[in-house]
Amino acid sequence: MKLVLNHISKSFQSAGETVALFHHFDFTCPSGSARLLTGPSGSGKTTLLRIIYGLEPPDEGEVLFDDVSLYHLPEAERRQFRRKTIGFADQDSSLLPQLTALENVQLSMLGEKDDYRAQALAWLTEFGLEKRSGFFPQQLSGGERQRVALARALLPNPKILLLDEPTSALDMERSDAFFKLIQQINHDHHITIILATHNQRAMDFFPDSVNLAPNGGVGKI
Amino acid sequence: MTFFHLFRRDLVFYRRPFAILAAMACLCCAIPTAALLIGDSVRGTLYDNLECQVASIQRLIRLPYPVKADTPDGVLHTKGFATPGIKIELYALQKDTEIRGNDAWANPALAKRLNLKDGDFFTVRTLTIPAIPSEELMGRPPELKQIRFRYRGIWHDARQNVNFENPQLNANNLFVNHDYLAQALGIEENAINEIWAQDEYELSDEMIWNLSRLSFSDWDGRPVLKSSAWFLPERIRGLFPNATGGITTFAESLSDGNHQIDYFFVSAFENDIFPIEKDFAVLSDNVSTVFPHGGKLSFFSMGAYRKLTHETVSLQHIRKVSDTHLGQALNPEAAGLTDVESCTDWDAGIPIDFDKVRQEDKDYWDKYKSKPKLYLNFQQAQQWFSPGKYTVLIFEKGSDVSDIRKKIIDELRHDTTLYRSDDIKTILANNIRNGVQFAPLFLGLSMFLIFSALLALSMMVKLHLFDRRKELAILSEYMDEIHRFLFMEIIAILLPGIIIGSIVGTVLCQLQLWMLERFWNGVILMEQLHFHWNMTSYLLGIGLSFLPILVIILHVLRHDSSKTVKFCFCESRKINMPIRLGALSFLRRLRHYRACIIILVLGFLGTLGVGAFGIKARGEDAFGWQFVMETILPFVPSTDHPFPDEVLPVRVFTNDSADCSNVLQASVPTVYGCDLSRLTHDGDFLKKSSAAVDTGSLYWIMKKRLGDSIAYPNGNITLSRTMKASVFQRGILVGDDTFQSLFPDVQGARFFLIKDKQTAEKFRQLLEPYGLSTWTVDEFMSEAERFQNHYLAIFLQLGVLGFLLGFFSLLLLMLRNLHAERKTIQFLLDMGLSQSELYRQYMAENMLLFMSGAVPSLILLVILSFFADLHVPTLLFGWLGLTAIGLLLISAMLSAKLKHNP
Known part of the structure; x- marks a missing residue:
């Protein structure tokens, strides 16, 4: 699925002043490609991902998935569209403490008739976590939790995967392994991937990147 | 993944907070359910007692004095007492043949109180029942009687606990032989004063006639109606307008200064019986003394409580006339006065100096008995002796006595003053039904406890949601109606709590019934309380708790509980001291602490307000009598x-x-x-x-x-x-x-x-x-x-419960905060903060929380004391005590927790 951001502007209030984060920002991500969003803290990586995910409407501009303008959809439809089309994993690898790894993966299909157990297990197996499927989040390592969160984002077979600082809590070795995994997913499943990180090593795996500078500066590397 | 699966996982993971929520819901339901069940039980027990005490008796007929009757349901009843001051109801069943001589059978309550054993002799004091009302001239004060009985056992009749006064109380009943009791009381055989009828009952003509205490005598072929109560019932006169009335009294003396006659009867008659002009008097020619210039008639007048006064009237003209055609038949009968053989045997209730009785008086008595010696004008006599009253009615010669009697019986049958006939079971059942409404009373008394429990519940739900805010944010990504799920989840937790609350309410009710029997017996004076329940009470208990809970949950879910109050100290004050840090922490969490503060205020108000109100101010008392x-x-x-x-x-x-x-x-x-x-x-x-x-x-x-x-x-x-x-x-x-x-x-x-x-x-x-x-x-x-203080004591205990609920909510909150902040605490310790500094920080926060409940409640109570009868020293010392205890407990809990589990 192709993602296009058209003239996106976003600003926020801070200490009584309006700070512009983006101003008429354009961005295109072809179907099946993987793009890196880089930049220092406060440059707006997470905000941009939230705009793409449909959680934070831009002040101006539109977000297009193929020809679908996300923010022109009514709230309920947008939510449905998001659940079916976009996968999201954040920097905290937020897992529900009361659910096992497997159940946390299944959570993304909450309320469906089928329990998607086999598919969830397949993802965990693919990520090397089949033996940890019955473990609770607090029994897993940071990397394992991140992979579980990734599996949860992938279970609904999304067309686009958004990853927000997925390696922030991982060491270099585990970060590399994780980036390889993402690469693999992008390659095998042709999922469009947008990865926001300040981890410079990510560029070794995803050369096509956009560098977000603080206070709205945007540069392309 | 299904919602149910997620719910099951939540159930396991959040078992502790859920258990606390369910416990609060349980409390919210248990209190009203218990209150309503106590109402059911007290009322049910009263109905049980009514069934037991009134037994099969439907209609109770009470006669003002014993009369001769022959009815299977007749009872002779009088009150007595055994030392030391134990009131006893003495019953003699007219047709009972089992009880003989001085045998007496008691009901269990009396046997227990007197500690009686088979064959024991004991004495009951009672009073005789005089024929003429005690406070009338011809009446006599009742005499004290000591009747000795031999105890034979517990009376086996179903009516052993008969009590027509109050199903709340156990009567002390003694069943005795009818003849033995009647004899001791000086009453004629077969006399009864109560009828315990199992169905509708109408008094026989004979009994009404006996009750009227009227009798006929014959005066030269003319029927004379008289009463053994001396005066005729007032309504009788109007039935026979053609009959001639008469009045008689006992006079003290007639004297003109030179001559005097003492103690004789004086009569006056209407119409032509013995017509006498006003201010004239006629002296029987059977009396030898003469009063040619008139004289003064002195007679007795009886006031309330037999206060005797001597009244004297002047008679201008006293002439002697033959009264041979008059006779004793025209005088009513007075026991001890008109029926004795000799006038020296008079035993009237009025002071008679027998030294004044002369031989010729004795001779007169021997010959004419109580025939009057002096006759007066009727209007004057009636005015002097007893206005509007008659002692005899004299009918025309040949009048049919049975017709007169029938007319009187027909009239008296509807006279509510003659006897009292009550559908006793219905009256007592109505009194129970309309009596103290224990359900609303206890519900009202425990209302602020329920309110506190609801507040605590709301606080716990808010904190629970606050703790889960991160998780809920994730869930909201996968769930369209996260609030609906949460609502269903919380309700699913609280519903069993409410159901368990019904069961706990039942147990609480049983406990309170036990307390009412053992310790709070002064409130209801019932030795035994049976558990009774009504489905309505359970449903009402569930409804009364479920509805406010529903409102609270909806309110909490609609308001984002993750918001915190932004509060900062002004810049000049650095947050470099643990106490200031604690204070800041308290102020920032004020929003979450609100409910806890209100509960504490309620607890303080309930405990101290009622305690101080219990010290009563005086009222009118006995209007100055000591x-x-x-x-x-x-x-x-x-x-x-x-x-x-x-x-x-x-x-x-x-x-x-x-x-x-x-x-x-x-x-x-x-x-x-x-x-x-x-x-x-x-x-x-x-x-x-x-x-x-x-x-x-x-x-x-x-x-x-x-x-x-x-x-x-x-x-x-x-x-x-x-x-x-x-x-x-x-x-x-x-x-x-x-x-x-x-x-x-x-x-x-x-x-x-x-x-x-x-x-x-x-x-x-x-x-x-x-x-x-x-x-x-x-x-x-x-x-x-x-009694009032017993109610206040219950109220006070509920107040203390409210205080405890508020206080334990605070402790729970404190422990929860310590648990939630364990990482922060560890961080602070790693930063070099000492245990004591950490203690001071948390103590400051929790002390502020406690005091923010305690101080406003003190202010409110002091204001209240200006309007209500509150005992200010009790209030102040109570407040100091509760505050000290509260702070000590917080301090102890905090130091233990920080020391062992930072």
């Missing part, structure tokens, strides 16, 4: 020992007790009657047929208002003014004249107010044989307030 005496048997003084001025006798018509110990409605309350001008020194205290009543009794026990009327057999009494905390709170207070016109059969006094200690000491000896209890007015009022 002592209260009460006897089991009524006391009528003899004519030579009237009541001194320092004693105020009070008559009592015993019916439904209106004091706060009575849980039934006092639909027809007890009536106290006395000389109101002596009691209150206010001549206009009450008008005729109106009553004063204690405010509490009026609204709570009688359930009436000022201006309402209460129907008594002889007329109505209007409630016209209130009193506050008086010694008359068991009933209503009326003037002597109202009392005597409404209850002519209540003779003597059973309640006495005494001016000073010396009189009380002197009077005690006189009243002791009548089953006396003596109190100072303070003691009497304290006894009365005991």
Whole structure:
């Protein structure tokens, strides 16, 4: 699925002043490609991902998935569209403490008739976590939790995967392994991937990147 | 992944907070359910008691005095007492053949109280029942009798616990032989004064005639109607307008200064029987003494409590005339006076100096008995002796006695003053139904506890959601209606809590019934309380808890609980001290602490407010009289020992007790009657047929208002003014004249107010044989307030429970915070903060929380004390005590927790 951001502007209030984060920002991500969003803290990586995910409407501009303008959809439809089309994993690898790894993966299909157990297990197996499927989040390592969160984002077979600082809590070795995994997913499943990180090593795996500078500066590397 | 699966996981993971939420819901339901079930149980027990005490008796007929009758349901009933002051109901069943001689059978309550064993002899004191009312001239004070019985065992009849007064109380019943009791009381055989009928019952003509105490004698072929009560019933005269009336009295003397005759009967007749002009008198020519210039007639007049006065009237002309055509038949009969063989055997209740009786008086008596010696003009005589009253009615020659008798019986059958016939079961059942509503009372008393529990629940739900805010943010990504899921989840947790609350409510009710039986018995005076339940109570209990819970959950879910209050100290104050950090933490969490603070305020108010209110201020008490005496048997003084001025006798018509110990409605309350001008020194205290009543009794026990009327057999009494905390709170207070016109059969006094200690000491000896209890007015009022204080004690305990609930919510909150901040605590310790600094920080936060409940409650209580009767020292010391205990517990808990589990 192709993602296009058209003239996106976003600003926020801070200490009584309006700070512009983006101003008429354009961005295109072809179907099946993987793009890196880089930049220092406060440059707006997470905000941009939230705009793409449909959680934070831009002040101006539109977000297009193929020809679908996300923010022109009514709230309920947008939510449905998001659940079916976009996968999201954040920097905290937020897992529900009361659910096992497997159940946390299944959570993304909450309320469906089928329990998607086999598919969830397949993802965990693919990520090397089949033996940890019955473990609770607090029994897993940071990397394992991140992979579980990734599996949860992938279970609904999304067309686009958004990853927000997925390696922030991982060491270099585990970060590399994780980036390889993402690469693999992008390659095998042709999922469009947008990865926001300040981890410079990510560029070794995803050369096509956009560098977000603080206070709205945007540069392309 | 299904919602149910997620719910199951939540159930396991959040088992502790869920258990606390369910416990709160359980408490919210248990309290009203218990309150409602107590209402069911108290009322149910009263109905049980009613069934047991009234047994199969449907209609109770009470006669004012024993009359001869032959009915299978006839009972001779009188009251007595055994030392030390145990009131006993003596029953002699007319047709019983099992009880012989002086055998006596008791009900279990009496056997237990007297500790009786088979074959034990014991004495019961009671009073004779005089034929003529005690306070009339020809009447005599009842005599004290000591009847000795031999105890044979527990009476096996289903009516052993018969009690027509109050199903709340156990009567002390003694079943004895009819002939033995009748003989001891000086009553004729087969006489009864109660009928316990199992169905509708109508008195026979014979019984009504006996009740009327009328009899005929014959005077030269003319029927003469007389009464053994001396005067004829007033309504009889109107039935026979053509009959000739007459009046007779006993005179003390007739004297002209030179001559005198003593102790004789004086009569006067209407119409042509013996016509005499006004101011003239006719002396029988059988009397030898002459009074040519008239003379002075001295006769007795009897006032209330047999206060004898001598009245003297002047007769201008006294002539002698033959009265041979008149006779003794025209005089009524008075036991001990008209029926004795010799006039030296007179045993009247009036002082007679036998030294004045001369030989010729004796001869006259031997020959003419009680035939009058002097005759007066009828109008004058009636005016002097007893206005409007007659002692005989003389009919035309040849009048049919049976016709007269029938006419009288027909008239008296509908006379409500002649006998009292009550559908007793229905009356008592109505009194139970309309009595104290325990369900709303206990519900009202526990309302703020329920409110506290609801607040605690709301606080716990808020904190629970706050703790789950991160998780809920994730869930909201996968769930369209996260609030609906949360709502369903919380309700699914709380519903079992509510259901368990119903069961806990049942257990609580049983516990409180046990407490009421053992420790709070002063509230209801019932030795046994049976558990009764009503489905409505359970449903109402569930509804009363579920609805507010529903509202609270919806409210909490609609408001984002993750918001925190932004609060900063001004810049000049650095947050470099643990205490300031604690204070800041408290202020920032104020939003979450709000409910806890309100619960604490409620707890303080409930505990201290009620405690301070319990120290009662005085009311009108006994209008300045110092002592209260009460006897089991009524006391009528003899004519030579009237009541001194320092004693105020009070008559009592015993019916439904209106004091706060009575849980039934006092639909027809007890009536106290006395000389109101002596009691209150206010001549206009009450008008005729109106009553004063204690405010509490009026609204709570009688359930009436000022201006309402209460129907008594002889007329109505209007409630016209209130009193506050008086010694008359068991009933209503009326003037002597109202009392005597409404209850002519209540003779003597059973309640006495005494001016000073010396009189009380002197009077005690006189009243002791009548089953006396003596109190100072303070003691009497304290006894009365005991019941009120029992209710207050329950209220106080509920207040303490509210305080505990608030306090434990605070401790729970404190532990939860320590648990939630364990990482922060560890971080602070790693940063170099000492244990004591950490303790000070958390102590400051929790102390502020506790004090923010304690201080406003103190301010509120002090303000309240200006409007209500609050005892300020109790309030202040209580507040200090509770605050100290609270702070100590917080401190102890905090140091233990920080030391062992930072």
